[in-house]
Amino acid sequence: MAGTKFAYVRNFELPDSVIPSVYLVVRIDGKGFHKFSASHSFLKPNDPAALELMNESARYVMASLKGHISLAFGESDEYSFLLRKSTTLYNRRNSKITTHIVSLFTSAYVFNWNRFFPDTPLKMPPSFDGRMVVYPNEQVVRDYFSWRQADTHINNLYNTTFWALVLQGGLTEQEATKRLEGTVSAEKHEILHEQFGINYDRLEAMFRKGTTLVWTHAQAQTIGGGIDAEEDDASDAEQAKPVLTNAKDEKLRIKIQAKRAAKQAKKQEKKERKNLTGVLRTLHCDIIGDEFWTPAASEAVSTAAPASVPASALTSATSSRWESSIGDSEKTATEATVADGGMTSSRPWKDPARLQVAGLGTSVFLD
Known part of the structure; x- marks a missing residue:
């Protein structure tokens, strides 16, 4: 304890x-x-x-x-x-x-x-x-x-050529190692193509x-514009007009509305963020x-x-x-x-x- x-x-x-x-x-x-x-x-x-x-x-x-x-x-x-x-x-x-x-x-x-x-x-x-x-x-x-991906290519090209020499070329593993010693990528490609008819670039990705x-x-995201955008613009214009005659009450109403809009925007952002990693x-x-x-x-x-x-x-x-x-x-x-x-x-x-x-x-x- x-x-x-x-x-x-x-x-x-x-x-x-x-x-x-x-x-x-x-x-x-x-x-x-x-x-x-x-x-x-x-x-x-x-x-x-x-x-x-x-x-x-x-x-x-x-x-x-x-x-x-x-x-x-x-x-x-x-x-x-x-x-x-x-x-x-x-x-x-x-x-x-x-x-x-x-x-x-x-x-x-x-x-x-x-x-x-x-x-x-x-x-x-x-x-x-x-x-x-x-x-x-x-x-x-x-x-x-x-x-890491470059390492993948280097290792796979070597291994593909090595095992082609062993499994299809009849060399021992020691002989294949000696054969590839000091070779560059172009030479390995040539061995695969000339000796075994293998096009390395067509092997599985x-x-x-x-x-x-x-x-x-x-899911696909909708690119903005169109009818929805026009409706939003009209809605914004409508909301911009004063609703209450009392200036103090109208100011309070706008403040509350702004908070709601901010909350809704945050919620929408969270939703879009989730969609990005869905x-x-x-x-x-x-x-x-x-x-x-x-x-x-x-x-x-x-x-x-x-x-x-x-x-x-x-x-x-x-x-x-x-x-x-x-x-x-x-x-x-x-x-x-x-x-x-x-x-x-x-x-x-x-x-x-x-x-x-x-x-x-x-x-x-x-x-």
């Missing part, structure tokens, strides 16, 4: 709250995932089921901490979560926030394992470590996520660009260029990808472990997928809603 003579030990707990008005990024990484992936026979160079399991775990974190986490990016066995600079989660305590996110992610990974690997029992417990880094402004945050999760508009979208897109970060002229969102992959989709997809990207990479979305309720059930990462991103804008940084 707090009042006992032993309570003094709490004095050793040092505060670790992060300063206000800065962005927080928590990045988690798989611990010992080379061994973990080997023991569960993950496909090389990319296992779509394993990546989708990572995405589903991240979606669970995003949904659990909605209002605090606005953006996430994942590749391979890592995920980065951006917390708004206005967040007061756990009083901005570094250790509490980091450990909670790692815990949520890990538990979701284990919980959803059978959905993505129904024929593969979990042979060992997965584990993830985490760290928090503080960033001062939007530009640095953008550069951080650009860095999820493999090349990673996965971006972001809260976006719940849908969790899963995207496989470029986040290094300006398109992702620049608001479009029209902010209507046509189709939003489901927050999670339907169970019906997972059953059919995971039975064959979603074929390897090599050897099947040239198929179009129509050839390789089966429509299911507006979503490509066999390969959800090909869903058009995951590839349409223009004009999301920096609303992801809403405070």
Whole structure:
């Protein structure tokens, strides 16, 4: 109990709250995932089921901490979560926030394992470590996520070429390592194209660009003008006319009316703010260029990808472990997928809603 003579030990707990008005990024990484992936026979160079399991775990974190986490990016066995600079989660305590996110992610990974690997029992417990880094402004945050996506491209290009040499070229892993030593990107592209007929730029966007999760508009916003605007102008003109003959009473009436209008405006602002973060979208897109970060002229969102992959989709997809990207990479979305309720059930990462991103804008940084 707090009042006992032993309570003094709490004095050793040092505060670790992060300063206000800065962005927080928590990045988690798989611990010992080379061994973990080997023991569960993950496909090389990319296992779509394993990546989708990572995405589903991240979606669970995003949904659990909605209002605090606005953006996430994942590749391979890592995920980065951006917390708004206005967040007061756990009083901005570094250790509490980091450990909670790692815990949520890990538990979701284990919980959803059978959905993505129904024929593969979990042979060992997965584990993830985490760290928090503080960033001062939007530009640095953008550069951080650009860095992670650039890393995704570099790693995937190397791994794709490496495993093509091993699985299709007949080299040993040691020979493939030696073959790629000192090569640049252009040389890896040439190896893939000349030796194996693989156009790297046509491989799945999820493999090349990673996965971006972001809260976006719940519905299309109406652009102002038209009849509604004219009616509002007429209403304002009508309200501007004096109603009460007594000047003192009229002044009081106007004051009360102004308070009501301010209250209504605040309520409307809150509603619009909620609409801006009403849908969790899963995207496989470029986040290094300006398109992702620049608001479009029209902010209507046509189709939003489901927050999670339907169970019906997972059953059919995971039975064959979603074929390897090599050897099947040239198929179009129509050839390789089966429509299911507006979503490509066999390969959800090909869903058009995951590839349409223009004009999301920096609303992801809403405070």
